Amino acid sequence: MEEEKREKGVILLDFWVSPFSQRLKIAMDEKNVEFECIEEDIPNNKSQLLLKSNPVYKKIPVLIHDGKPICESMVILRYIDEVWPHQAPLLPSDPYSRAIASFWADFIDKKVYDLGTKIWMRSGEVQETAKQELLAVMKTLEGELGEKEFFGGDVFGFVDITLVPFYAWFHAYEIFAKFSFEEECPKIVAWAKRCMQRDSVCKALPEPKKVYEYLLDLKATYNLY
């Protein structure tokens, strides 16, 4: 097999609306890591590079560091934190606090996206149930946040980064399922606004209106009404 030339540097295989990709952009910005973003044409025209770099899932985001691919946003987040540990550490240093942060990041990763998808994709009973479950998830997260500025305490970190990209989707969820995050979970909205004051976050997140339009387009394409 031909020895492939290892291209130095950091490449992110991306899709503009992906909250999973945005986690990584935020993390790398916080750490002042220079990276090149390659926008993929999802889902219809995935590049050879993407298919080769993520043969198992064929999904973005993929981080390619000095030619070596890393897949799955939460795995990549930890990799970024370990390779560039000195600036803006994302995880606390003591094992118990790290376990707690990992737990809540995993909770968010397991729950939010799938429930959100049901909200915009479905209707009637299924949509209503998904909405109730998502609000329950947000209320649980409010409990964990408590009076802290960020999930990590005073410091913006791992759990904040895992959750905040979904803030750009709130507007769409609210319209599709007719409710208000501000009314139901004001603490989460307040927390999100605090996050949005950070350059890394407001640069990474798309405009909520654009997310909504993207979902409307998807619904039209797949005939979902």
Place this chain on the structure above:
Amino acid sequence: MAGEKGVVLLDLWVSPFGQRVRIALAEKGVDYEYKEQDLMNKSELLLKSNPVYKKIPVLLHDGKSICESLIIVQYIDEVWSNKAPLLPAEPLARANARFWADFIDKKVYECATRLWKLKGEEQEVAKKEFIEIFKLLEGELGDKTFFGGESFGFVDLALVPFVAWFYAYETCAKFSMEEECPKIVAWGKRCMERESVSKTLSDPTKVYEFVLFLKKRFGVE
């Protein structure tokens, strides 16, 4: 909450997730108290220690609870770092290990559950998926002794408890892991040479009886 000193594991005897934790603790030589849980009648301690999911395993360390098996294993690896490292030291190798452990976590249990819970066409689909998952894992294993290379590690530990369930899956869905994925079976046998694994994994016959009990409970014949 009073910080009771020491390590306590809330668990269910047959749980592959609990067994990951038991194997990790054994590899590290950590003394702990095992508390078998009745999942039909969950204890106050379990509900208090894992209010979010109310599931086992839960590790209690000096009174503080840690939940989710792979998170617990990483915690164990960090606290008892002087012995038997479970994750490699180098970030790319660590990322690779986390990727495959996550793959196992996302895919194996859910697909395997469909294997014994469903019948007919749906069971056939589950069986095909199950074999595909393990063929992918065989590809990752390659000719290595363990997923981590020469050393038993994170990915091996994440997967090996399911080896005790192979007999149950094979019997329910009528296939042979030895035929379909011989490298995985060989790897499973190598793992079983380790005391931490052989002392932890359930007897495959008992697992099969447990699956039969579950089938009855769910009204699957």
